[in-house]
Amino acid sequence: MTARVGRKKTTIYDVAAAVDASVSTVSLVLNGDWSRYRIKEETSERILKTAHELGYKVNLRARGLRLSKSGLAGMIMPHYRNRFFADLAETFELGARKRNLCPIVVSTQRDVEVESKVASTLLAQRVEFLFIVGVADPAILNRMCEEASVPCVNVDLPGAGAPSVVSDNQAGACLVTQKLINKVRATGRSVDDMLFLGGVAGEYATDNRVAGFLDALRQAGVDPHPDMVSCCGYRPENSSSAFRAYVERRGRLPSGLFISSITTFEGVVRYSVSSGTLLDCAVGCFDWDPFAADLPFTVAMLRQDVESMMEIAFNSLDSERQLARDILMVPPILERA
Template structure:
């Protein structure tokens, strides 16, 4: 039934009068916030039906209310610029489709406002689940999901508002640090030469990798140099600047470098490209990330690969348990690049 006055637009007061609801209840339903304020679904549907009859413009969140099953699975992540996040997205898409779901993946560029906006939009489309990858503070997004009765899982970085599946950063960092220490000693260099470069101070992944770095030294009864750890961020330009500064102080590059991400490794390559070729032969490098092209670099490099397949599988297993109170933290082991190469090549041939 349309409004009795064709020239007049319907308002929330009209809807409130026809449904016997308060204007605040109508407003919350039309804004898609009915579940958060514990409004009954029956009441919300009645208000929506009335709004449609009166020609009221219902927003995206409210329109999604009536879809009992959308078949959509959502994931948000910071970006696609490295193999880890790209691998998470690809594996998520594959595993979602294998479960009869249609995957939606959105990059947020680490902007908190964009993260909230994208989450709200995906919830308005009634995604059946949301994987939240690489968000430094996922709890507000988990809360939005809980209010909409949509299960969420945190990946890569943990949060308090939902279960989390993350790489075992500490153990992985300890293992690759031990490899680099052995290589330095075999070349006759001091362990004081080993530097951990990259990452963000007070961020979970970085702090765990720092702890693992220290664990490897402690296991040998020694400690890293006082200036061995530099959290210069993840981007290539920052790593390049940090290495340039160290080289200026030392008169040469450090003999041992553990780069905290593949993008930080790009900064190392940019920096080394400015030096004589012989300088490449003097260093050993580790990277807490993996890319097959690194095998062709003209220096000794050891790469640690995060197991994206296991991360996504564990996340779907948590979704299938359907436990809203679950706040568990699952740690997924890492492996050295060569352990995964055969499986990766097989997958490439299959595509």
């Protein structure tokens, strides 16, 4: 191991000089097609050996320039702080590596400015494609990708500028609500008395989850009234106080509680702990977290099917599907009933 103390990196030129061959030969050998170009096995071995001794490592930026491929796969997402996003990131990385690409995942904290800046950096790095995850308005980013002719796909929140892969919020919410209704009925309480908590009215995911919730109620013969839905936002503080207000106003817990997201869940738990209220009602949640799954009451949790979503997303990068721009729905998985 001839230590490279000198700070410059070894190039194919160095290797060529060392073995007294041409750069082309070295390149051909290092790329493995020496036999196709009739280069003697002995020469090939000498080159390989020397390259290794000199600590040669290909410069992917130079190769990328020549081949106009970067070997980079880009993804932008809000953050890593819940299991859904964390799993998306890890699954994306796995998929990228499987395709011999180097994943670049960047989180943007849902800041529109940052989203644009990050996207343009990634495009300037010439990523081979871009996954756009959980971005409220993907239109601008889709546009940027189109101008750079870089394939892209929207995940989690759909947009019209590219194919989109999202969980089937409505069907999932409907399924969980049906479970809750069964439980409520089993305990003899009234299905009229159920509550949807969390999210923001007007937002894609929330609206669809509410729709699924209401679907199930209607199917069960209930005529939903406005008091059954409380979209109080995502922050735990909000759901905590909204839930407190609801309970105090009505003097009792709802018979069944549909929680729209994991942070909303946190707020409910916080209320329960601080008020000493035991949550003895049917509870369902559109999200999954190992901690929540272990809490002192049974929760029907819906886990989004990250593996399938990502597989579909990867598949939607080819050109026909890029043009189609469909919204592809993936059913979430019921984690616990």
